[in-house]
Amino acid sequence: MALAIFDLDDTLIDGDCASLWSQQMARLGWVDGESFLQRDAELMKAYSEGKLAMEDYMAFSLAPLVGRTSEEVAHLVEPFVEEVIEPLIHGDACKVIAQHRAAGDRLLVISASSIHLVAPIAARIGIDEVLGIDLEIEHGFYSGRTQGVLTYREGKITRLLEWLAAKGESLEGASFYSDSRNDLPLLLKVSKPNAVNPDPVLLEHAQKAGWPVLNWR
Template sequence: MALAIFDLDETLIDGDCASLWSHEMAKLGWVDGESFLRKDAELMAEYAFCRLAMEDYMTFSLAPLVGRTAEEVAHVVGPFVEDVIEPLIYSDAMRYIAEHRKAGDRILVISASAEFLVGAIAERLGIADVLAIQLEEQHGFYSGNTRGVLTYREGKVTRLREWAEA
């Protein structure tokens, strides 16, 4: 069995799920839309130029989730994936995934976005294996912190090796 590894943003979908989620949080009233989206755009520009400290972005982007349960977030992520992400899935991506599935390959999505987003999108794509940025929970609530190695740059390789050895 071969392993097919896909990145998510701008590979399987036409967009960046984290930025799209930022817009969704503004729509939900979880953030001050104007200032939050301006800061998000600034940080994503740093990302595009490979100057972003991912820890800084995650601290910023996870702040609206502090004190929320995974279930509360999942309740709004489902419709977000259906309404916003699904129309952005590349048709070629679906074809490639289907080809790998037909060949019996194991399929993995690896992304520098939060696990709750990547997991929900991968589920929609019929992909069970996901490596993404893991979020810390304390007493059932998101803390705003990440845990483990971030799946960003060389962290993707580290997490992939750990996953393959498990």
């Protein structure tokens, strides 16, 4: 049994769940829609260019959750996943997941988005094991702070190695599917890297390295 690892945003789904959730928070009236979404767009542009400090994005995007319980937020994330995210799940992604499952591979989603979004979205796709950015809860309420190593760039490797040790797994024969230059460190770590809907930097690297380039759009 090998490990099949999947990025989430712009890989399994056609979009970024964090930005889509920002739009949802604007619809809910949790944020000043225009200014919040403008700032979100600026930070996402930095991400796409490989220039984002993830700590900055998390501090910004978690501010509307401060003082809310995990149950309150989860209650509103559930319809968001059903109504907004589910139509964006790539059919080709589901086929590849089914192929890995049929082969007996262990499935894992590892994402630079917050776990309160990653876990329910992955569950909707049929993957129960996930790594995402963990959130701090104080006295039952979100504090607006993250916890532990962020699953971003090299942080994905750190968190994955911890997970492998805890689960008694290894990277032998592992596959990883991602769209982003930010995931090059982990793509270089696995034996079967796959570029999915790749950004220009990842596409160039994948072509030079002879990696599979998949179009799931």
